[in-house]
Amino acid sequence: MEQVLSQAVLVGIITSAIRLATPYIFASIGEAFSQTSGVVNLGVDGIMLVGAFMAYYVVLKTGNVWFAVLAAMLVGIAMGLLMSFISVSMRAEQGISGIGLYMLGLGLSSLLFKVLVGSVQTIEGFKPLDIPFLADIPVIGEIFFKNSLPVYVAFLLIPAAWWFLEKTTWGLKIRAVGQNPAAADSLGVDVIKVRYFAVTFGAVLASLAGASLSTALVNLFQENLTAGLGFIAVALVYFGGWKPVGILVGALLFSTVNAFQLWMQVLGVDIPSDVAVMLPYLLTIVALVAVTSRIRPPAALNKPFDRGEN
């Protein structure tokens, strides 16, 4: 047990946790935008998979991570518009349309991978980027300031999302159509347009979450790379009470559990790996039980908006 809790291991766990939080943060913040506007997008995992594959494929072919980011954003826009069309314009049952999007993403990413790549190959993705001076601080520098760019962007996304949702007119509109679309509509807010924006923006972040996984964290792609990470990201939005800071706490909690689990396996601590892999999923259920009865979701969550015209 002494070895487990040595300083080196603790630093290792925290460093991994910071890195591993990245895709959770991207995806959950994206989902928070979507849900704040009243649309549950359960297709996050599917969007992540396609985004992860496209980014990976672009790096594999061009070696340029910026093209990869661009490709992932395009994937997000396309899949976000599709989700918006089905869930907002066609007022579909959001739980089911999200599952449809998930299946589409899972299938599409596997199909593309098998046809275009075929075998698992690693790529050279984002390189670690030391922040001058800060990276030299002992321990702290190693944990926080020697990461790759997507990690920094993810953490900057938290205050940015808070500012956008709470302090800008667009943020107000997104919150308004999620709380009371009829009232927002009567004040001249275009409910459909705002929801399209929020869902599509959320999908772009989900796609970037996938890209961060395949080009900055593991630097490879394989079938079902995310293994349900996107669904945990959706759960984190509930856990975080639709607030960016709450989401950050949730994302760190999960990534810490994940990092702990990985390090335990590395150190050869005797817990069956299957049990260790179960942990994050069990934790999700426990977390949902703990918070769900205490939080209040956006009032119009999951309710398609219909002006009642024909």
Added chain:
Amino acid sequence: MSQDTVVKNESSQPNKEKPKWDELLLKTSMPFLAMFTALLIGAVVLLLLQVNPFEAYAAIFVGVFGSVSGLTQSLVKATPLLMVGLGICIAFRASVINIGAEGQIILGALGATSWALAFKEWPAWALIPSTLVVSFLAGSVWGFIPGYLKARFKVNEILSTVMLNAIALQLMNMLVRGPLIDQAGVAAGTYLAQSEKLPETSWLARLIPQSLLNTGTFIAIGMAILVYIFLWRTTIGFRIRAVGLNPDASRYSGINVPFYQALSLTLAGGFAGLAGAIEVMGVHHRLLEGITSGYGFSGIVAALFGGLHPLGLIPASWLFGSLLVGADKMQRAVQVPSALIDVLLGLVVLFVVGSAYLSKKWAANRLSNSKKANGAQS
């Protein structure tokens, strides 16, 4: 069809039965329209990947309908889809979305395997029914958990069932590599992740020599009829549907909404569990990794396609069973990955739920038009 013609038709024939037939036609044609659109988009994807879509689709068709073995395989695959779909129907009717069928299949398969191996010496007439009951119970435990969490703590059942899928998968991997592992494989040094072969007394009879088709298919069809009777002819079934149609009205009339939602999820788990048992007892005769083959998800598609109706589900699950078989054959014949089928399934789901609004809107339009027309007549 322009609105004028609709009005004319309605005014010339103020027969009350006719619009209902129209509606039914519209309702049944919508899924096919969705399927057609999905195939069309799938063709575009294939073209982009420089694959000839006609060749791929033809390979699917020939793969299923070109041989007796293709046909029997499609029935073998349709069986778990039907079973899973029945559970999904029950849950959806109570407006609960059960994404947990994958995990529930696993629990059913685990339950069936452990039970049949524990009571090897029992005669078939005792072992088969008791194993089926155990698998139903095991699956329903995995449905009861999210049901209870939803009823008691309002936990979103979609998220909890997805998590339970992942947990069930790890649980099975652990057991099938550990306590349940086939000792023959251990002795031979292969350590295959599969259980010991089940006693023959627990096997479901094969119907056609050289095929995997077994009596499980009849069990599934029988269950479909039972579920139909349950939902439309019993009080509990009526309450489940009432909860789904209008939860507020149900609450005011004294129906315990959370209870019936939890019950529907528990039953859904049970049927998925039975699907797992049939896979084990009728098809593989043992538990092995990958036993679910994604039926938990494709069952959702079949259920939606079948209009969430137990009887509509029978042809729908056969259709999707055929698609799954065809996809495997296509992969071998023209080297198009069978993942194509997941793309098509996803698109079908999107278009089916998307088009539900269109048919509702058209129906409403026609109703108001016919009212206008009737008003003009009188």
